[in-house]
Amino acid sequence: MAWLLSSGLTVEDGVLRIAPVTAVSLLRVAGALIALRTAERASAERLGQLYVTSCRTRLYRALASQPSPGAPASRLGLNMTRMITDLTALKNWVGYGVPQLAVSAMSLTGVIAAIFLVSPALAAAAANTIMLLLVLGTLASIVLGVAIRSSRRLRGRLAANVGGQMLAPRLAQHFQCDELEKRRIRDQSKMMANELSRWRGIAGFMRALPDAMFPLIIVILGLGVYLQAAPVLLDAAALTTSFLLLGLLVSPLRSVMLSLEYYMAYREGRYRLETVLGSYETRDRAHNPKVDKRQVAELITLQSATPGHDAPAVELSLARGETALLTGLSGSGKIALISLVAGLNDPPHIESRVWKIAIDGTEMDSMSRTQWHAKTKLVSPKLPPAKGSLRRNLRFGAQHLTDSDAEALLARCGVSLKNEFPRRVL
Numbered sequence: 001m002a003w004l005l006s007s008g009l010t011v012e013d014g015v016l017r018i019a020p021v022t023a024v025s026l027l028r029v030a031g032a033l034i035a036l037r038t039a040e041r042a043s044a045e046r047l048g049q050l051y052v053t054s055c056r057t058r059l060y061r062a063l064a065s066q067p068s069p070g071a072p073a074s075r076l077g078l079n080m081t082r083m084i085t086d087l088t089a090l091k092n093w094v095g096y097g098v099p100q101l102a103v104s105a106m107s108l109t110g111v112i113a114a115i116f117l118v119s120p121a122l123a124a125a126a127a128n129t130i131m132l133l134l135v136l137g138t139l140a141s142i143v144l145g146v147a148i149r150s151s152r153r154l155r156g157r158l159a160a161n162v163g164g165q166m167l168a169p170r171l172a173q174h175f176q177c178d179e180l181e182k183r184r185i186r187d188q189s190k191m192m193a194n195e196l197s198r199w200r201g202i203a204g205f206m207r208a209l210p211d212a213m214f215p216l217i218i219v220i221l222g223l224g225v226y227l228q229a230a231p232v233l234l235d236a237a238a239l240t241t242s243f244l245l246l247g248l249l250v251s252p253l254r255s256v257m258l259s260l261e262y263y264m265a266y267r268e269g270r271y272r273l274e275t276v277l278g279s280y281e282t283r284d285r286a287h288n289p290k291v292d293k294r295q296v297a298e299l300i301t302l303q304s305a306t307p308g309h310d311a312p313a314v315e316l317s318l319a320r321g322e323t324a325l326l327t328g329l330s331g332s333g334k335i336a337l338i339s340l341v342a343g344l345n346d347p348p349h350i351e352s353r354v355w356k357i358a359i360d361g362t363e364m365d366s367m368s369r370t371q372w373h374a375k376t377k378l379v380s381p382k383l384p385p386a387k388g389s390l391r392r393n394l395r396f397g398a399q400h401l402t403d404s405d406a407e408a409l410l411a412r413c414g415v416s417l418k419n420e421f422p423r424r425v426l
Contacts, residue, residue: 040103048095052087059273085152089262089269097262104252104259111248118242125221126246130253132216133209137257144202145264151195152268158188203261210253217246323412343372 108130116123161184318324326334341357343364357364359375367375 040099044095044099047099048091051094052091055087055090055273086269086272089265090273093259093262093266097259097266100255101259104255107252108249108256111245111252115242115245118245122217122221122242122246125217126213126249128220129213129216130249133213133253134256137206137209137260140202140206141260141264144199144206144261145267147195147199147202148264148268151192151199152272154188154192154195158185158192161185161188206257206260207254209257210250213250213253214246342376343369 112123112127112130115126161181316324326337359372364372
């Protein structure tokens with residue numbers, strides 16, 4: 001292409017002219033570039049999808065070989081959402097970043113070589129400018145990685161908080177902490193918005209670096225001429241050819257900057273996947289509270305329950321001071337039964353079944369939700385506790401309870417505040 005431009009462009013009487021053969025050849029080159037770019041994008045997408053498919057298979061094998069973690073549905077859903085985001089980051093790097101880096105490296109090298117044939121001084125200035133912009137882009141990508149990690153962490157916290165409120169909308173009302181939860185969501189949203197703005201700002205700075213290439217090349221070229229005291233002699237055709245070739249450097253350089261962004265997101269996504277897979281069992285099992293069955297007054301086992309919580313009839317009467325432990329397979333309806341008793345969920349309407357839930361002989365239907373919540377206190381087993389310690393959660397809506405009362409209640413259930421509950425909750 002450089003040879004075509006240098007040999008086919010002429011200046012006669014101040015008018016730029018192009019030979020017909022050169023024009024046809026340039027059109028063919030343009031068509032070839034479009035075809036190669038299209039083939040590159042399709043092949044890169046196919047490569048990325050193959051890589052993600054392999055990752056999905058490995059994830060399935062790793063998770064399917066483990067026993068059921070017993071984690072709440074909201075936790076599992078959050079992990080799956082994160083995995084989808086992380087797999088997208090992996091696909092972007094393998095399918096977009098790696099091919100763009102390879103193609104851009106060849107393009108930049110070829111264009112610099114073509115410019116060198118026209119003007120070695122201009123080629124040296126362009127190469128130095130590209131190296132400078134790559135150094136700036138690499139330094140910015142390090143800061144970008146910090147912003148990506150911070151925004152991903154805040155997004156996960158906000159998703160878990162909002163998801164928990166959506167799964168149990170009465171939980172905050174039950175604990176009488178509606179305003180606290182609203183304030184938490186607002187604060188987390190502002191923090192996430194700030195981090196995402198920082199992420200996009202740094203990424204925008206990296207993508208804008210190629211736009212400064214032309215001014216920098218002229219400055220570096222002028223500085224080199226000044227230091228060497230040797231003028232750069234170019235005729236009109238050579239000058240036109242050089243600037244046309246310089247224009248071909250912008251797109252590959254911008255692709256390199258975009259690939260750096262993909263790589264930083266890929267690193268974070270891979271780290272998240274390794275964290276989830278490496279601690280999937282220990283995080284959901286090792287920190288669970290231990291329950292001593294010898295302290296339980298009565299044992300209830302639910303059987304033949306469907307995932308829709310259509311459990312068989314359960315008849316249970318608990319006097320004040322008694323403790324019961326519900327056990328059963330995953331999906332047998334343990335959480336559903338507790339949520340019904342606490343008034344977090346409404347009983348399903350089944351014609352062949354009559355539900356009866358009463359406290360001190362007063363049925364649920366004869367009370368308002370506020371009255372019922374005032375008589376039942378629950379630390380939700382399927383959602384993260386409200387902000388604060390487990391002891392504080394027990395005292396929501398029951399300020400008359402002292403710390404010793406809360407610890408005594410937990411001790412009766414076999415839960416130790418200091419030794420057997422996650423440190424992040426206490």
